[in-house]
Amino acid sequence: MKAGSNLEKILSKGLFAVTGELGPPKGNDVSVVKRKADLLRGYVDAVNVTDNQTAIVRMSSIATSSLLIQMGIEPVMQMTTRDRNRIAIQSDIFGATALGIKNMLCLTGDHHTFGNQVDSKNVHDLDSIQLIDCVRTMRDQGTLLGGEERIEGKIEIFIGAAENPFADPFEFRVVRLAKKVRAGVDFIQTQCIYDMKRFKEWMKMVRDRGLHEKVHILAGVTPLKSGGMARYMAKNVSGIIIPEEIIDRIVKAKKPAEEGIKLCVEQIQELKEIEGVHGVHIMAIEWEQMVSQITEMAGLLPRPKGE
Amino acid sequence: MIKAEQKPMEEILRSIDPYKKILLSGCGACVTVCHAGGEKEVLLLASALRMARKKIGKPLEILEATPSRQCEPEYAQELSELSEKVEAILSLACGVGVQTLVRFFPKMPVLPGVNTTFLGETLSHGIWEERCQACGNCILEKTGGICPISRCAKQLLNGPCGGSSKGKCEIKKEADCAWQLIYDRLSSLGQLYKLEEIIPAKRWGIESRDSGLRRIIREDLKI
Numbered sequence: 001m002k003a004g005s006n007l008e009k010i011l012s013k014g015l016f017a018v019t020g021e022l023g024p025p026k027g028n029d030v031s032v033v034k035r036k037a038d039l040l041r042g043y044v045d046a047v048n049v050t051d052n053q054t055a056i057v058r059m060s061s062i063a064t065s066s067l068l069i070q071m072g073i074e075p076v077m078q079m080t081t082r083d084r085n086r087i088a089i090q091s092d093i094f095g096a097t098a099l100g101i102k103n104m105l106c107l108t109g110d111h112h113t114f115g116n117q118v119d120s121k122n123v124h125d126l127d128s129i130q131l132i133d134c135v136r137t138m139r140d141q142g143t144l145l146g147g148e149e150r151i152e153g154k155i156e157i158f159i160g161a162a163e164n165p166f167a168d169p170f171e172f173r174v175v176r177l178a179k180k181v182r183a184g185v186d187f188i189q190t191q192c193i194y195d196m197k198r199f200k201e202w203m204k205m206v207r208d209r210g211l212h213e214k215v216h217i218l219a220g221v222t223p224l225k226s227g228g229m230a231r232y233m234a235k236n237v238s239g240i241i242i243p244e245e246i247i248d249r250i251v252k253a254k255k256p257a258e259e260g261i262k263l264c265v266e267q268i269q270e271l272k273e274i275e276g277v278h279g280v281h282i283m284a285i286e287w288e289q290m291v292s293q294i295t296e297m298a299g300l301l302p303r304p305k306g307e
Numbered sequence: 308m309i310k311a312e313q314k315p316m317e318e319i320l321r322s323i324d325p326y327k328k329i330l331l332s333g334c335g336a337c338v339t340v341c342h343a344g345g346e347k348e349v350l351l352l353a354s355a356l357r358m359a360r361k362k363i364g365k366p367l368e369i370l371e372a373t374p375s376r377q378c379e380p381e382y383a384q385e386l387s388e389l390s391e392k393v394e395a396i397l398s399l400a401c402g403v404g405v406q407t408l409v410r411f412f413p414k415m416p417v418l419p420g421v422n423t424t425f426l427g428e429t430l431s432h433g434i435w436e437e438r439c440q441a442c443g444n445c446i447l448e449k450t451g452g453i454c455p456i457s458r459c460a461k462q463l464l465n466g467p468c469g470g471s472s473k474g475k476c477e478i479k480k481e482a483d484c485a486w487q488l489i490y491d492r493l494s495s496l497g498q499l500y501k502l503e504e505i506i507p508a509k510r511w512g513i514e515s516r517d518s519g520l521r522r523i524i525r526e527d528l529k530i
Contacts, residue, residue: 082461086508108468111460111478122461129465130508145508164469169490172502176466179505191469238477239469 002139002186003158005102006074007046009306010279011187011216016272017279018300019076019189019218020044020291022068024059033064037071039288043295045303046103048189048281051078055115062092066099076160077101080109085125086134086145093138097155105160105189106131128161129176129183135159136184159184163217164191165202167239174205181214188215189281192222195241196270203274212276219271222283223290224260227251261290261297268298309337309401310435311344311421313352319397320359322418323367326394331356331420332386332408333373334400341435343421344399346373352399352420377404383411390415426457443521444514449506451492458485464506 001008010017020040025032040047047068051061065075077096084092096104108128112120126134134145138155161180165173177188193199199219206212224230230250234242246263253259264282271277280300284290295301313319323329331353339345353369360367370389374382377400386408390396395416398405401423408417425437440457446464447454456462460478467486470477474487493499511517 108461108463111470113478124462125511126508127461127463127465129505133505134508162469167467167469168471168473168484169467169487172466172486172490175499175502178503179465183505238472 003102003156005046005158006306007076007103008158008186010045010304013304013306014278015304016300017046017216017218018044018295018303019046019048019279019281020288021048021050021281021283021285022064022288023050023053023285024061024064026056026058028059030067033059033067034071036288037068037073040291041071041073042303043292043301044282045279045306046074046076048076048078048105048283051080051107051109052083052115053078054110055082055112055117057116062096062099062101065096065101069100074103075101076103076105078105078107079131080107081124081126081128081131082109082112082122085123089126089131089134090138090144093135093155093157094151094153097157098153102156103158103160104135105162106135106185107162129179132159132161132180132183132185140184158186160187160189161185162191163188164239165193165199166191166195166241170198170202173202174209174211177206177211177215178209181211185215187218187278189218190220191239192220192283193267193271194246195243196267198241199271200274203276207276216278217276218279218281219274219277220281220283221264221267221271222285223264223287223294224250224256225287226256226260227253261294264294265297268294268300308340308426309403309423310341310425310427310437311338311399311401311423313343313348313399313421314419316355316359319352319356319418319420323356323395323397324365326367326416327365328368328370328393330370330372330386330389330393330396332377332396332398332400333371334377334398334404335373335375336378338400338404338421339373340429342433344401348399349373378407380407380411383407387411440516442509442511442515443518444510446506446509449501449504450489451496451498451501453485453489453492455485455489458483458488464509466502 022036049061049064052058061077065077068075106128112122135157137145139157142151163177227250230242230247233240250256250259268280331349333344333349349371353371374385376382390412397418397420399420405417405419426439427435427437430436437457442456467484471484476482476484493501
């Protein structure tokens with residue numbers, strides 16, 4: 001065991017993992033965290049806590065992750081390299097592990113110009129691959145990045161990263177995954193999948209390189225709430241592909257939200273059958289109340305105990 | 308070369324408001340090439356400023372000069388005589404040129420008339436694009452000659468982020484994704500294997516931009 005988190009135990013037993021996502025409040029209102037936590041508890045094995053996603057200022061992922069632990073939920077603390085240099089990154093890892101956080105997702109982060117502090121100076125001292133390497137060094141060598149300096153204590157972190165099979169250049173995406181594996185990543189959560197054909201093509205490339213045996217891949221899904229949302233995401237969010245027939249299905253449905261859930265469940269069932277997919281990551285953005293239904297309908301309940 | 312853009316008229320007028328007589332100095336090098344501060348721009352700006360000040364009843368006298376390279380001591384010194392006749396200098400050179408004048412004329416206010424924008428290349432007439440951030444530790448050998456420090460919005464060293472779509476960057480739709488360009492270039496050179504290598508964290512603090520004031524000393528050239 002590298003960290004002994006619930007997520008790590010489930011994945012290393014070869015069980016199909018389920019993770020969820022929680023966006024911290026735009027302030028210090030703990031009741032928001034509690035409300036979302038209550039909607040996710042028991043339905044997922046661990047919950048990603050986003051790190052100022054889309055560069056909107058929110059409660060820090062470390063503090064929110066720590067609150068989740070107190071609420072009986074295992075967090076996957078997301079950390080972007082957008083806002084921290086390597087001093088702050090390593091200091092935050094010390095702090096996070098001291099607070100009992102055992103899973104971490106290494107990200108570059110959305111560009112700051114998408115957020116609400118567009119005049120800020122971005123950092124990008126490391127990229128996500130260098131961040132993985134940094135955490136792995138801290139954990140496995142017990143030293144700081146690039147140095148001989150010994151760490152007081154023991155860093156135990158199950159290291160995750162994201163991958164987007166729908167961004168370009170397509171042929172390079174698997175090379176990038178291979179680099180993440182070489183840097184020391186333990187699990188991957190993908191961008192939300194709608195284009196199943198392209199995802200399967202990507203997974204074949206992953207298997208051809210034998211990467212599915214070196215890293216746990218959790219396939220990302222996001223239930224569509226409405227035809228408007230489907231159209232908006234397809235048109236405006238780079239790195240998301242939604243095929244026309246899916247947009248059509250949601251747009252034409254009598255009850256689009258119900259259809260969105262049904263579609264999400266079908267996707268999970270299809271993803272479960274793909275060799276090398278070891279779990280799903282359900283990103284029900286501001287729709288956390290649907291996670292219980294999705295996991296129930298997809299036959300993912302009850303969640304196993306990692307012990 | 309260094310690229311620059313003239314500051315808005317209102318900002319220039321505000322900065323020279325206290326003065327009745329100024330020297331407007333262009334530069335014959337980079338800012339001439341990008342049409343921001345050469346002899347022609349000095350001529351045009353001087354007449355625009357005179358008119359604007361005349362209109363509000365505060366006439367402005369302007370002396371004009373365009374040394375070949377304002378950032379070189381021997382050319383900057385050409386302005387000595389003119390500078391004695393004015394209250395301030397408005398410079399259309401880049402930030403380097405402004406500071407050369409500051410060094411030579413310790414008692415003279417020197418004001419910038421342009422924003423120095425980037426080190427770039429001419430794409431076609433009237434279009435320039437950033438190519439280098441003078442990081443001080445060139446990695447173009449690893450990236451097919453395309454610079455991710457200046458051309459990737461996140462300065463990624465190990466491949467494109469999830470926002471690379473159909474060759475474009477999600478930050479600015481008109482901008483090419485630097486990593487798509489790198490991929491295409493290495494592909495056409497038959498060097499895609501270079502992308503398998505993990506480029507380690509850049510040494511910003513020792514060999515690069517964040518090491519404090521950078522200076523080059525060439526003993527063989529010193530007099």
